[in-house]
Amino acid sequence: MIDPLPVSRPCLFGKELEYVEQALRSTHISGTGSFVDRMEALVAEAAGTCYAVVVSSGTSALDLAFEALGVAAGDEVIAPNFTMFAPVAALLRRGATVVPVDADDTWNMDPDGVEAALTDRTKGIVLVHTYGHPADATRICELARRRGIWVVEDAAEALGAQLDGRPAGAFGDLATFSFYANKVVTSGEGGAVVTNDPVKAARLRALRSLCFGDSWAERFVHTGAGFNFRLSNVLAAIGCAQLEHLSEALASKRAVAARYRQLLGGVSGLGLPPESARVLHSYWVFGVLLPSGRDRRSVADQLWASGIETRPFFHPLHRQPSVPPVRGAFPRSEQLSNRGLYLPSYVGMAERELNRVVHAIHRALAT
Missing domain, CATH: 3.90.1150.10 (Aspartate Aminotransferase, domain 1)
Known part of the structure; x- marks a missing residue:
């Protein structure tokens, strides 16, 4: 058979190897380093938010977001019926009750269906920007604000997309991204959670790294049951080289x-x-x-x-x-x-x- 054309193929722009070599020479090859900091700044800029917290995958970004919001067993959460499974899996792992809503003609969750699905038991809404076309986050977030419930945007497929001139990821309380190899830009593996809330950003950073203490004396005093969702500085180096393009x-x-x-x-x-x-x-x-x-x-x-x-x-x-x-x-x-x-x-x-x-x-x- 002739050489197949794949559905996706990462494009390397030229500085990936240079940046990886810099990360290796720095000896910061785990979850801290200059490329982690730089990647967070680039992601926040692309998402139109104040803060970004990079993590090991788009799936871990979802887990981190739901943990930071305190999603608990029995919580009723509205989600698209037509979606990549990752956000739903993250909710099911927490014991949440998922209420699916059918798609509209944009292939995204129908805002009318969201409104009809809202009840007194609804704790939050997960909206997914399917295949890179933004969902109607303006209306869905307004419905959520009226009810006092949270919204998480799963923007894994939509970095750089816009709705009404605003970037995907800039609408919800939190938004998540993926930098897996099939995404528009990639760090090989990796993800991010973005927000405009400094308190939520601090919580996300703590949860990303086992909630270690901030001082030398309290290094091993853990204020919560966090995760090891750190993105290595080496992969962040690739992410920076990609995000620059x-x-x-x-x-x-x-x-x-x-x-x-x-x-x-x-x-x-x-x-x-x-x-x-x-x-x-x-x-x-x-x-x-x-x-x-x-x-x-x-x-x-x-x-x-x-x-x-x-x-x-x-x-x-x-x-x-x-x-x-x-x-x-x-x-x-x-x-x-x-x-x-x-x-x-x-x-x-x-x-x-x-x-x-x-x-x-x-x-x-x-x-």
């Missing part, structure tokens, strides 16, 4: 998406990612909805025979075997999950590679 990376992702839109817009029955005038999309992935009635696995197999890797869309919560049974119908989540594929789309993707994907899709859908 965030605008370039986003421009590349948006250019790839624009070209896909141009070349696939006329394919009968093929659904393209939503956009709106309010949104600046990060295009973490470029997803399509296959024409109704087409067998998704058959199309994916045909694309793979041409060396085109794909991924199915997320599996909805109401069909997850690890989620307690929930009531209600989730038609849009079902449609997205059953028909969705995302295509190769990475920073620096060449025109010839993109054309190869497009030609393979045309062939697969013509049969």
